[in-house]
Amino acid sequence: MSERKLFGTDGIRGKANIYPMTPEIATALGRAVTHYFQGHTKRKKPLIIVGKDTRLSCYMFEQAFAAGVCSQGGEVILTGPLPTPGVAFVTESMRADAGIMISASHNTYSDNGIKIFDSVGNKLPDEVELELEELVLNLQLMPVKIGGELGNAKRLNEVFGRYLVNVKSTLDNSCKLDNMRVVLDCANGAGYKVAPMMFDELGAEVITLGVNPNGQNINSNCGSLHPELACEHVKKYRADIGICLDGDADRLTVIDHEGEVVDGDSLIGLFAKFLLDTGKLKKGDTVVGTVMSNLGLENYIKSLGLKFHRTKVGDRYIVEYMRDHKCILGGEPSGHVIFGEYATTGDGCLAALKAIEAMKFYDNPIREIIKEVKLYPQLLKNTVVKEKVPFKDVVVFQKALKAAEKTLGDRGRILVRYSGTEPLARVMVEGEKLDEVHEICNNLVKILSKELGS
Secondary structure, eight states: OOOOSSOBBTBEEEETTBTTBSHHHHHHHHHHHHHHHHTTOSSSSOEEEEEEOSOTTHHHHHHHHHHHHHHTTOEEEEEEEOOHHHHHHHHHHTTOSEEEEEOOTTSOTTEEEEEEEOTTSOBOOHHHHHHHHHHHHOGGGSOOOOGGGOOEEEEOGGGHHHHHHHHHHTSOTTOOOTTOEEEEEOTTSTTTTHHHHHHHHTTOEEEEESOOOOSSOTTSSOSTTOOHHHHHHHHHTTOSEEEEEOTTSSOEEEEOTTSOEEOHHHHHHHHHHHHHHTTSSOTTOEEEEETTSOHHHHHHHHHTTOEEEEEOSSHHHHHHHHHHHTOOEEEOTTSOEEETTTOSSOOHHHHHHHHHHHHHHHTSOHHHHGGGOOOOOEEEEEEEOSSOOOGGGOHHHHHHHHHHHHHHGGGEEEEEEEOSSSSEEEEEEEESOHHHHHHHHHHHHHHHHHHHOO
């Protein structure tokens, strides 16, 4: 497969207004997406849904992308702020040809990104992204549209209501949220309207945080990566659960009734047991994780009589495997959880409802339910790199890595990879002994920093 020049593990992402996240690239991508889907639709003019989160730069990118669509003869519906899973759902619900989410997910407001969904809400496979890259970088490959061939755009801010109704419908009718107190942190992001509305309409008492976006405060000391304030509020208001979404609301962090963060892998273990006990999963079915999933989770899944499969990092790779092998549960420790029966992508609001449904089913706080998921000590550290040199070419590092792997044996594992969206090398070490894990991880990060850092 050709080297990717624009797309990373989750669309195109980078500093807003710096290549490749520029209005010019957004316009070219709008043209490319429209041209590609013109060859895959019965419509005369492809219909493209464009959603966004609350970053200041989203205004620039939605207009630039829409201009590209219109110039290539497509029609655009601008939804305004809408969670990533909402864009995926609305794309299919409105029978559009493609959906676009403008967001850099959990990154700071100065970053932005563009994710693309097909007509049924699935992220595009690598080969299609490469085809789009070729068009973006060679605009002469696309015909110029003129006159009546040009497209148009309109804004429909109320489409988030479709998503709201859909997410609420995933909650079992027997599960009532009356008399339940929920602390909800929306990260000043795409879920700031729809998530509080969802819990309120379901009867819960909602204490909200991160619901006042100003274009620059998305993910800033709030949301799934910064749950500290939400933890304090859970304890202060004696809430039953805390839910922290990220900037585009496709992932979540759960906080138990004692104000403690629930590990993302523990949450996936809980969902596996819940779906098994409610008959959604049966013995021998497969739960999908990634190479980053904890070894303890894998052992727990297998102890339930289920299988566990690991994919590359990225929820789209999980979804692809789930779709191809008819799996109904997958997820990442970062908080992306995919319920294949209901959604084609990670969905923080949906996962939050399922966590509450599990609490009601077992009649226990979430902390009690996850106790049987015994995770291995795991440490993940990042170091900034100047260049993403293949790890096999860093001789000093390779020597240290082999020695560390020999030390751990089959009692742990080491994973080293580059971020698909940032200039970072990530080192993950897992093992039975916490001290050993720290020592190995710190040593490997130190070597990478010295060999590849600034």
